[in-house]
Amino acid sequence: MDTKKPKTDRLITGLIIFLSVVGILYFGGRAIYENTRRNQENPFEYDVEGFKRSGADRVSHHEVRRIQLDLEHVLAIAIGPNDELYVSGDSFICALDKEGRVLNRIETVGPVHCLAVDENGDVYAGLNDHVEVFDNLRIKKSSWNSPGKEAIFTSIAVSPTAIFVADAGNLVIWKFDKAGDLLQRIGDKDEAKDVHGFIIPSPYFDVAIDPDGFLWAANTGRHTLENFTPDGDLRTAWGEFSMEIEGFCGCCNPTHFIILEDGTFVTSEKGLPRVKIYNRLGEFVSVVAGPDLFREGTVGLDLARDSTQRIYVMDPVQKAVRIFEAKPDWEGSE
Amino acid sequence: MRFCSRSAKTVFLLVLCFLLFLPSMNLSQTQERFPKPDFQSGYTRPDLLTPTPRSQLLEYLDVLVLLVALALATYFAHKLRSRRKLFVLMVFSLIYFGFFRKGCVCSIGAIQNVGYAIFNSGYAVPLTVIIFFILPLVFTLFFGRTFCAAVCPLGAVQDAVVLKPTKVPAWLAEVLGILPYIYLGLAVLFVATGAGFIICQYDPFIGFFRFGASFNMMIFGASILLLGTVVARPYCRFLCPYGVLLNWMSRLSRWHVKITPTECNKCRLCEESCPFGAIKTPNEPRYQGSKEKTVKSLAALLVMLPLFIGGGGWIVSRLDESLSRQHFTVSLAEQILLEERGESTVLTEETKAYRASGKPREELFQEAVSIQEKFRLGGWFLGGFIGLILGLKLLNLSVLRRQLEYDVDTGTCLSCGRCFAYCPFEHVRLGLITPEEAAAQGARDPEAREKNENENV
Numbered sequence: 103m104d105t106k107k108p109k110t111d112r113l114i115t116g117l118i119i120f121l122s123v124v125g126i127l128y129f130g131g132r133a134i135y136e137n138t139r140r141n142q143e144n145p146f147e148y149d150v151e152g153f154k155r156s157g158a159d160r161v162s163h164h165e166v167r168r169i170q171l172d173l174e175h176v177l178a179i180a181i182g183p184n185d186e187l188y189v190s191g192d193s194f195i196c197a198l199d200k201e202g203r204v205l206n207r208i209e210t211v212g213p214v215h216c217l218a219v220d221e222n223g224d225v226y227a228g229l230n231d232h233v234e235v236f237d238n239l240r241i242k243k244s245s246w247n248s249p250g251k252e253a254i255f256t257s258i259a260v261s262p263t264a265i266f267v268a269d270a271g272n273l274v275i276w277k278f279d280k281a282g283d284l285l286q287r288i289g290d291k292d293e294a295k296d297v298h299g300f301i302i303p304s305p306y307f308d309v310a311i312d313p314d315g316f317l318w319a320a321n322t323g324r325h326t327l328e329n330f331t332p333d334g335d336l337r338t339a340w341g342e343f344s345m346e347i348e349g350f351c352g353c354c355n356p357t358h359f360i361i362l363e364d365g366t367f368v369t370s371e372k373g374l375p376r377v378k379i380y381n382r383l384g385e386f387v388s389v390v391a392g393p394d395l396f397r398e399g400t401v402g403l404d405l406a407r408d409s410t411q412r413i414y415v416m417d418p419v420q421k422a423v424r425i426f427e428a429k430p431d432w433e434g435s436e
Numbered sequence: 437m438r439f440c441s442r443s444a445k446t447v448f449l450l451v452l453c454f455l456l457f458l459p460s461m462n463l464s465q466t467q468e469r470f471p472k473p474d475f476q477s478g479y480t481r482p483d484l485l486t487p488t489p490r491s492q493l494l495e496y497l498d499v500l501v502l503l504v505a506l507a508l509a510t511y512f513a514h515k516l517r518s519r520r521k522l523f524v525l526m527v528f529s530l531i532y533f534g535f536f537r538k539g540c541v542c543s544i545g546a547i548q549n550v551g552y553a554i555f556n557s558g559y560a561v562p563l564t565v566i567i568f569f570i571l572p573l574v575f576t577l578f579f580g581r582t583f584c585a586a587v588c589p590l591g592a593v594q595d596a597v598v599l600k601p602t603k604v605p606a607w608l609a610e611v612l613g614i615l616p617y618i619y620l621g622l623a624v625l626f627v628a629t630g631a632g633f634i635i636c637q638y639d640p641f642i643g644f645f646r647f648g649a650s651f652n653m654m655i656f657g658a659s660i661l662l663l664g665t666v667v668a669r670p671y672c673r674f675l676c677p678y679g680v681l682l683n684w685m686s687r688l689s690r691w692h693v694k695i696t697p698t699e700c701n702k703c704r705l706c707e708e709s710c711p712f713g714a715i716k717t718p719n720e721p722r723y724q725g726s727k728e729k730t731v732k733s734l735a736a737l738l739v740m741l742p743l744f745i746g747g748g749g750w751i752v753s754r755l756d757e758s759l760s761r762q763h764f765t766v767s768l769a770e771q772i773l774l775e776e777r778g779e780s781t782v783l784t785e786e787t788k789a790y791r792a793s794g795k796p797r798e799e800l801f802q803e804a805v806s807i808q809e810k811f812r813l814g815g816w817f818l819g820g821f822i823g824l825i826l827g828l829k830l831l832n833l834s835v836l837r838r839q840l841e842y843d844v845d846t847g848t849c850l851s852c853g854r855c856f857a858y859c860p861f862e863h864v865r866l867g868l869i870t871p872e873e874a875a876a877q878g879a880r881d882p883e884a885r886e887k888n889e890n891e892n893v
Binding site: 118124125132136 | 600602637638650652655656658659662666667761762
């Protein structure tokens with residue numbers, strides 16, 4: 103070894119020693135700290151905080167009212183022909199006025215997962231595997247036959263001539279007449295008709311009727327909304343997976359959707375709880391309510407609309423029905 | 437490096453650098469899908485597969501490779517005295533024990549397995565691990581640290597990056613030389629209390645061997661390698677706990693490599709050849725003041741030795757609270773206590789899991805207290821051990837020994853063979869020069885000649 107090193111050599115050597123000793127002490131210390139600190143977060147947790155802020159500049163609605171529900175569990179909502187609000191829970195359905203006062207209440211034999219009201223005020227309640235019909239919540243008119251034990255009813259859509267019931271257990275939509283007779287089974291995989299079937303990973307499977315009378319269904323596993331002819335053939339579909347605001351996030355979304363009078367879609371999601379509006383072509387328009395308005399773990403935001411096109415969002419965590427109205431100054435309101 | 441061509445070493449270094457930094461290229465490429473699909477459509481998730489353990493036969497193959505490598509290293513160092521062959525064997529060990537076997541099982545980490553087996557009767561230490569622990573020690577007891585020279589992958593990875601070694605001042609080397617004893621003591625304390633295998637946990641090079649480690653550990657390891665370019669083998673000299681045991685064995689070794697194959701003519705050519713500072717130079721003990729005074733100071737140190745031991749034990753036993761936090765149970769109990777008091781608002785995965793298990797908290801706290809007591813008791817032993825080492829080092833510094841010729845320090849010499857080529861008598865052995873020319877080598881060096889003449893007088 104050369105002991106009489108030039109000055110530059112000594113300088114470089116000193117610098118290397120200094121840097122490496124600092125590195126050893128600092129990163130060695132950090133490694134020890136990393137292993138011993140108590141408030142250790144889950145290193146494998148997927149951080150979605152960034153996505154929660156997505157779309158914050160595209161909020162078109164604001165919350166105008168909140169109807170706090172004095173109920174243990176709320177499962178579904180629907181709006182009647184006179185804008186009365188129907189809410190279902192573990193073993194009841196109740197009708198509320200605009201102030202949230204209970205107008206009527208009726209007990210059911212089990213939890214009511216989905217609700218729909220026709221133009222006559224008849225309430226269709228989807229229990230686990232069958233439908234019960236109530237006359238304005240006064241008396242039970244009928245209880246329909248179950249299509250099978252595996253049925254899990256999650257949504258009901260009412261058209262002038264038929265009742266469509268989404269079944270997340272059998273992965274189909276049942277079409278009944280108003281008397282409860284089964285007319286048709288829609289959505290079974292049929293490659294000849296280019297119907298690829300429903301993929302429903304979790305028990306959220308919504309259906310709705312658009313202003314033209316066509317049936318729409320949320321194929322949540324595919325992150326699409328699909329449109330069917332009265333014969334059950336697939337007409338069209340739109341939607342894509344994305345954690346960004348334009349798409350549907352997670353494994354299976356949207357969990358719920360409604361269609362407004364002008365044919366625009368209002369969707370709600372889980373994972374990132376958010377309510378959004380898409381136009382008739384399925385193009386993202388705006389945000390009704392972003393994740394910041396919901397508490398952690400909010401899942402199952404059922405939707406409804408009244409005659410003035412206000413959007414009702416059932417918040418099962420805060421046990422409230424939250425009413426959103428378009429902002430007057432929203433640039434896209436035109 | 438004298439025995440290896442510059443271009444060969446450059447290529448080797450480039451390849452090594454590529455291998456070492458390959459993991460860092462992979463650090464940020466992982467993506468996860470969220471949330472995990474909850475299939476209810478008849479799809480069944482495939483079962484998790486647990487890889488089968490490595491076959492026993494291959495484990496014994498590792499032992500065989502270790503045995504052959506040790507034998508070859510000893511043969512190359514003692515018989516052939518070939519630095520080049522030791523270097524080639526070192527590269528093989530780096531590839532086999534390091535990158536292929538991913539640094540496990542290794543003799544350094546085996547300290548913990550053996551220690552854990554001693555303190556925990558329920559643990560059956562595998563035979564191969566025992567062999568990995570004992571075999572290098574046995575070889576060292578007979579032939580010096582040939583294991584360090586060319587078999588240990590941790591030593592190899594550092595040796596490969598030695599570029600411009602600087603001499604560490606003797607006083608600093610002595611001070612830093614205490615760290616391996618502390619590390620060894622801590623490692624034994626931690627396995628004795630069941631707190632974990634810290635040698636493996638903080639192995640700075642395992643991340644390179646396995647192409648993956650935490651960012652902090654990768655930079656920690658890289659920093660040691662960077663330091664290793666100018667301070668040869670810093671981990672081996674100033675941290676390695678197994679080095680402590682090897683040092684002890686090597687001091688007792690029956691046969692140890694020597695700088696010269698025959699005799700030392702004090703030519704001083706080898707004086708600066710060792711990058712590890714393991715060459716003892718000839719000296720004449722000169723007492724500072726009277727001999728009587730030196731003897732008195734020695735006696736005082738001997739009297740103070742129990743104080744060092746007791747003091748060390750007392751100090752380290754006071755650290756029981758801090759040290760015991762490394763134990764999972766103690767850490768969990770403290771975290772639960774903090775959460776209950778509202779001092780910690782973030783619930784950890786561990787505390788959630790513990791609460792979900794339904795076990796009573798009193799049971800956990802009792803266990804934590806018992807572990808803390810073990811740490812207190814262990815702290816007395818650890819501190820006493822450190823105090824003893826400190827005292828012995830001071831005693832060692834006070835004892836002036838006469839050194840007549842250039843020779844290796846058998847405790848710290850790694851038998852790497854770097855110094856061989858500096859000795860003119862080695863050149864004679866290789867037939868490169870005549871004995872007369874070798875004798876003249878010393879005479880040509882004016883400083884050496886003067887020193888020799890003085891000593892002769």
